[in-house]
Amino acid sequence: MPSPPRAITQSWFHAKTGLAIGASAFIQALVVLMLGVLCVRLYVLQVVRGERYAEIAENQRRRRLPIPAPRGVIFDRYGRPIVNSRPIYNVIMSREDVRGKDLHSLIEPLADACTRAGMPAAAVPDARPGQWRKVIFNAASNPIGALTGLTHGRVCERPDLRALVSGLVAEGKAVADAQGITLDADPEELIDHAARPDVAYDHKASMLQDVEARRATEIDYLNGGIARFGRELGVPTPLHDAISALIKGVEASWQQ
Numbered sequence: 001m002p003s004p005p006r007a008i009t010q011s012w013f014h015a016k017t018g019l020a021i022g023a024s025a026f027i028q029a030l031v032v033l034m035l036g037v038l039c040v041r042l043y044v045l046q047v048v049r050g051e052r053y054a055e056i057a058e059n060q061r062r063r064r065l066p067i068p069a070p071r072g073v074i075f076d077r078y079g080r081p082i083v084n085s086r087p088i089y090n091v092i093m094s095r096e097d098v099r100g101k102d103l104h105s106l107i108e109p110l111a112d113a114c115t116r117a118g119m120p121a122a123a124v125p126d127a128r129p130g131q132w133r134k135v136i137f138n139a140a141s142n143p144i145g146a147l148t149g150l151t152h153g154r155v156c157e158r159p160d161l162r163a164l165v166s167g168l169v170a171e172g173k174a175v176a177d178a179q180g181i182t183l184d185a186d187p188e189e190l191i192d193h194a195a196r197p198d199v200a201y202d203h204k205a206s207m208l209q210d211v212e213a214r215r216a217t218e219i220d221y222l223n224g225g226i227a228r229f230g231r232e233l234g235v236p237t238p239l240h241d242a243i244s245a246l247i248k249g250v251e252a253s254w255q256q
Helices: 006-048 050-060 103-116 128-148 152-157 159-178 187-194 206-212 223-233 238-253
Strands: 062-067 073-075 081-084 089-094
Touching (some): 006 050, 128 159, 128 187, 128 206, 128 223, 128 238, 152 187, 159 187, 159 223, 159 238, 223 238
Antiparallel strands (some): 062 089, 073 081
């Protein structure tokens, strides 16, 4: 069979080469266009709207926090134990832009979920009254048990120790008053309620358990924290200072 004329072969080759070059040029132009669009988009995201998108990303970031159960017992405002040496549980936290929103309405679903899970909770407009009631309760009772080795009920049975507890409560209340905080319950009444045989008479304070196990205590955040606020506010807290020093001395003895 005779081969096609040379002129036809060359024309076909040139046509095919031209198509390939055209397609290549089109693809290159498309890639350049896409890169240009991407660069413009990145510029808008990073420069023009960078701060806004960074804020949105931070607000939507979720955090999974492992929360170890307290070594002791947590009581509600009525002296009823609500946590008693439970295993580690997880809390998933997610930030949300709450500007212009009713914070109380956002907290209510969380309080309801905690209550349904067996941990009674209530949404409040200001958490500080409850926080200070709890820290005063702990700071007035935990270190006394840690220093004497006595359970909560036995501490409260001794008039001398009970008077010391009252002195610590009074100093804590004075520091709270200086901040304009009215406690949501009286720590004195809660301490006496917890000392009942049917409540927490035989309970060892978590700080006593720490001392027995030679673990670092929470003294810096209880009595030490109240004393620090007192210094900043000009409220004397000599008992909390003394208790902090004694517990620190106990911790130092473990290094001998």
